[in-house]
Amino acid sequence: MIYLDNSATTQVDEEVLDAMLPWLRGGYGNASSIYKLGREARVAIEDARTTIASSINAHPAEITFTSGGTESNNTVLRSCLIESRLADALYVGATEHHAILAPAEELSHQGYPYTVLPVDSDGLISQDVLASHNTRRTLVSVMHANNETGVIQPLSEIRALMSDVYLHSDAVQTFGKIPIDVETLGVDFLTMSAHKIHGPKGIGMLFIKKGIDFKAHQQGGGQERNRRAGTEPVALIVGAAVAAQRAVTEMERRSTHMRSLVDLARQLIIDQISQVRFNTPITGCVPNILNVSFVDADRLDGEAILQSMDMHGIAVSNGSACVSGSVQPSHVLRAMGRPHREAKAAVRFSVSKDNTIEEITQAVAILGAIVRDLRG
Ligand SMILES: Cc1ncc(COP(=O)(O)O)c(C=O)c1O
Structure with a gap:
């Protein structure tokens, strides 16, 4: 995993x-x-x-x-x-x-x-x-x-x-x-x-x-x-x-490591996946979180993305609370003005001091393949 x-x-x-x-x-x-x-x-x-x-x-x-x-x-x-x-x-x-x-x-x-x-x-x-x-x-x-x-x-x-x-x-x-x-x-x-x-x-x-x-x-x-x-x-x-x-x-060392992983994930997503929107700015945020949504969210099901990631052994989440069996759009992304569908199709990567470059590379490659597949 x-x-x-x-x-x-x-x-x-x-x-x-x-x-x-x-x-x-x-x-x-x-x-x-x-x-x-x-x-x-x-x-x-x-x-x-x-x-x-x-x-x-x-x-x-x-x-x-x-x-x-x-x-x-x-x-x-x-x-x-x-x-x-x-x-x-x-x-x-x-x-x-x-x-x-x-x-x-x-x-x-x-x-x-x-x-x-x-x-x-x-x-x-x-x-x-x-x-x-x-x-x-x-x-x-x-x-x-x-x-x-x-x-x-x-x-x-x-x-x-x-x-x-x-x-x-x-x-x-x-x-x-x-x-x-x-x-x-x-x-x-x-x-x-x-x-x-x-x-x-x-x-x-x-x-x-x-x-x-x-x-x-x-x-x-x-x-x-x-x-x-x-x-x-x-x-x-x-x-x-x-x-x-x-x-x-260890704050400085952990922070530098986590930020480098998050920066790498951002760059790999830009290189490999089209029509994305980052909900995490480059500065002014904690070093370990990267939230990305998909501009063509009407063609993508956020839940399906997370389930496919899980089937590939990757644990990520979105912010959407699961209420009565249905995924609700993230209230955070809605408050930031993101459209309803887009607020349902976000992926949050959150790394720790223990994650590696290889894990990030693999996770983004799999996310890219899943998104391309869902887009048909
Ligand atoms: C911002 C924020 N506040 C509160 C909580 C709840 O903390 P705890 O799980 O320790 O009750 C969380 C946990 O996800 C959180 O992210």
């Missing part, structure tokens, strides 16, 4: 697994327990918290462990509007992940209005729209980079235009891939996840800026300084920190 779907998830690194296993074997203590086994678990968690915090220039007390990006996103939206009462209204980018759009929609049914911020044809939030909004007591949620196209939003510019709002960013696709400094970005909240950077699934982090009176959405025991109840999954937390540490240490 050639695995080119690393924005969906990544393989856990051996070093990460090795660091986790002791906490699943002998080190099974509950970090809230006062005896040695519990104290050791507590130390491991707090060390991990310090590692995660330093990777985004935050203070350890500003990091809360959650079950993943989805929970971090849901918690911020719900807590800001309901439990913490920091805001009465919500603005969300049009190309956000469903882990933002779905809770925003649900909250609107509970009487908290939300406004969708439109994007331009590159997927960037239009800044004139921001400047003209009334932003009193508002939570603004704008993702750091998009999971389908890789486009990075200019968060610090958005912050400069909206100084009086609470600003949240879903950084699931940038954490460990590009430098993140929460102070420079100007965010109040930031969502992270470990499984996109060779860490385990089921563990995420939420940065909550110091000084914010944040009340828990999830309640129970007083874990995570009363911000997220539940016995801490020590092994997952340790794994997340090792994955983050490795990602930060």
Whole structure:
């Protein structure tokens, strides 16, 4: 198999697994327990918290462990509007992940209005729209980079235009891939996840800026300084920190490698496949994603392309959510103004540090053959 779907998830690194296993074997203590086994678990968690915090220039007390990006996103939206009462209204980018759009929609049914911020044809939030909004007591949620196209939003510019709002960013696709400094970005909240950077699934982090009176959405025991109840999954937390540490240490090398693969894929597609449109710009995006659609999409079935790729042993995806058995056009590409059919026939390559030139060459050659075949 050639695995080119690393924005969906990544393989856990051996070093990460090795660091986790002791906490699943002998080190099974509950970090809230006062005896040695519990104290050791507590130390491991707090060390991990310090590692995660330093990777985004935050203070350890500003990091809360959650079950993943989805929970971090849901918690911020719900807590800001309901439990913490920091805001009465919500603005969300049009190309956000469903882990933002779905809770925003649900909250609107509970009487908290939300406004969708439109994007331009590159997927960037239009800044004139921001400047003209009334932003009193508002939570603004704008993702750091998009999971389908890789486009990075200019968060610090958005912050400069909206100084009086609470600003949240879903950084699931940038954490460990590009430098993140929460102070420079100007965010109040930031969502992270470990499984996109060779860490385990089921563990995420939420940065909550110091000084914010944040009340828990999830309640129970007083874990995570009363911000997220539940016995801490020590092994997952340790794994997340090792994955983050490795990602930060190797960031430059990984980034150069991944970008060279993405650039190669782009060039090979240009050389071998006609009538394509790249939905990932050459600059201003994460190093590992390339999204391409087909201009003559009325003659191509997006689902058929992915299925044929799968039959050839290549794992790629598009952004289209499969709802009730039918593939829906990508809401990201639709928001960028792509026609309905084209938004259904996109292919997203997302590489990791472990992919090779040979894999990219083979995958593009097979994609070209499939597309030519479908075009007849
Ligand atoms: C941008 C973005 N946000 C949130 C999530 C959800 O993260 P998790 O799988 O950790 O819940 C994903 C995962 O695909 C994502 O790409």
